[in-house]
């Protein structure tokens with residue numbers, strides 16, 4: 537068993553070690569606090585495990601260095617934004633060439649067609665649009681779903697994450713009552729007015745929620761990835777598709793993270809048939825870009841129901857969306873980086889990561905579990921895989937989480953913050969994975985030694 541006092545004493549040691557070995561980051565943080573709220577450019581960055589974040593010097597492939605000269609194996613990879621590895625050569629070449637030819641025109645160029653054709657080929661949906669972020673793509677897909685179905689509500693899973701989409705910041709409390717998700721900042725309306733929330737893998741709840749036929753769309757990750765990795769139970773996706781079809785509800789599959797499964801995401805790998813599909817994060821090799829695709833039926837309804845003269849004032853799109861630089865980056869990334877070969881190489885490495893963690897868990901008998909999806913693996917502080925978001929959330933242990941991250945960081949390993957996820961880049965090596973296993977083993981040994 538792991539004693540709480542042990543976690544606290546190890547945390548104190550690791551924090552002191554972190555402060556001592558990161559003087560330049562500490563100095564930059566002190567300066568940053570003068571001009572940046574919380575000393576960081578984006579609020580989540582205050583949540584890194586140390587008393588201040590590591591400031592990056594530069595990154596290439598699966599590694600980066602910080603301003604104190606430390607080298608890190610990066611298993612976080614910009615929380616999937618850099619799943620391609622940092623500064624992927626093909627993407628950078630294409631972007632460099634485009635930089636001299638203009639960045640944004642609000643006019644299409646041939647790259648857009650190439651990208652549309654490639655996305656159609658990979659995901660099996662014929663019609664595509666480009667956005668800046670997966671959040672935006674989700675927001676636009678939801679708007680289209682509401683517009684087409686003329687229904688007010690959206691359905692999501694408890695403890696899902698789909699970006700900063702207002703509708704999705706809802707959760708069930710301990711009694712199963714929906715309300716604003718804890719921490720929801722300034723909700724524009726009570727989310728129960730816009731959204732129904734159920735647990736993942738609960739088919740009767742899905743039936744009941746969709747039966748009144750007031751839900752425009754289900755917005756679903758095909759495997760939950762933002763509260764640990766939670767796989768669908770056998771038959772769940774068939775039921776989801778059948779019930780959404782029967783009730784006239786559109787099914788939006790968000791593949792932003794599950795693109796780790798393969799070149800066509802979980803959708804292509806498992807033969808899903810969504811009405812709409814969202815991707816983002818790594819498709820531009822780190823350049824902000826996202827996309828959403830739709831079936832021919834949805835596309836026809838969109839064409840029919842959106843007046844051309846109002847296309848710019850309907851709440852969909854953005855001045856810089858679909859810009860030339862983003863599309864050049866996306867074309868190169870899809871063509872040369874997020875390839876079949878990449879997945880063929882990285883998935884076995886994620887398996888190796890999983891096996892290493894599994895072995896340590898077994899050797900020390902800690903009540904933890906580890907799951908894998910494609911080239912992503914994640915351990916969680918409960919003995920069995922969670923079946924849904926509520927179960928997974930109940931196992932969050934903020935102090936233990938912080939300790940595991942800081943322990944790794946102090947030994948040159950960056951894990952995805954706020955959970956314990958690792959992604960494999962094209963350049964990640966077996967030695968990188970073994971290094972993680974060794975460091976993880978040391979941490980668990982320190983936690984359990986008596």
Ligand SMILES: Cc1ncc(COP(=O)(O)O)c(C=O)c1O
Nearest residue numbers: 669670671697698699790792793
């Ligand atoms: C499944 C999923 N969808 C959408 C998003 C939003 O991506 P972004 O923050 O790039 O808008 C995220 C971000 O973590 C995500 O995990």
